[in-house]
Amino acid sequence: QVQLVESGGGLVQAGGSLRLSCAASGNIFSINYMGWYRQAIGKQRDLVADITSGGSTNYADSVKGRFTISRDNIKRTISLQMNSLKPEDTADYYCRALINGMNYWGRGTLVTVSS
Numbered sequence: 001q002v003q004l005v006e007s008g009g010g011l012v013q014a015g016g017s018l019r020l021s022c023a024a025s026g027n028i029f030s031i032n033y034m035g036w037y038r039q040a041i042g043k044q045r046d047l048v049a050d051i052t053s054g055g056s057t058n059y060a061d062s063v064k065g066r067f068t069i070s071r072d073n074i075k076r077t078i079s080l081q082m083n084s085l086k087p088e089d090t091a092d093y094y095c096r097a098l099i100n101g102m103n104y105w106g107r108g109t110l111v112t113v114s115s
Contacts, residue, residue: 001026001027002024002025002026002027002028002099002100002102002104003024003025003026003104003106004022004023004024004095004096004097004104004105004106005022005023005025005106005107006020006021006022006093006094006095006106006107006108006109007020007021007022007023007109008020008021008109009093009109009110009111010110010111010112011112011113011114012085012111012112012113012114013113013114014085014086014087014113014114014115015084015085016085016113017081017082017083017084017085018082018085018111019079019080019081019082020036020079020080020082020093020095020109020111021077021078021079021080022034022036022077022078022079022095022097022106023075023076023077024076024077024097024099024104025076026099027100028076028099028100029100030099030100030101031053031073031076031097031098031099032052032053032098032099033050033052033053033096033097033098034050034051034071034078034095034096034097034098035047035048035049035050035051035069035078035095035096035097036048036049036050036069036078036080036093036094036095036096037093037094037095037096038089038091038092038093038094038111039091039092039094039108040088040090040091040092043091045094046060047060048060048063048067048080048093049063049067049068049069049080050069050096051069051070051071051078053071053073055071057069062088063082063089066082066083066084066085067080067081067082067083068080068081068083069081078095078097080093082111085111085113086113087113087114087115088113089111089113090111090112090113091110091111092108092109092110092111093108093109093110093111094106094107094108
C-alpha cells in the first residue's frame, strides 16, 4: 500500500521559517511527479510548488523567492523550505505524488503563521 506522510508543520511567527517533509512508502515502482499544495479555511486547495523527477520546479507566484522545494529520488522524499513566512501562508499543506501512474495525497500538516 502506497502512502505519503507529511511532517514539519507547526506554529511560527511572521518572518520565521519552517521546513516541511513528505515521504513516500510502499510498493513503489516509479514516482514521476511530486508537489506541495495548501488549503486555507474556506478556500480551495492550490499548488504551492512542484518538482519533476528530473528536478524541474514550479512555484506559485505568492511564494516565489521565499519557498524552495527539493527532492531526494533515492529516499523518495520531497521537502519544502519556507522562509519569510506571512500570516497568509497559514493553511493545511498537502503532499501530492504520481506513483506507479496513480495520484496520491498525504493527510496534510498544519502551518500557522502568527502576526
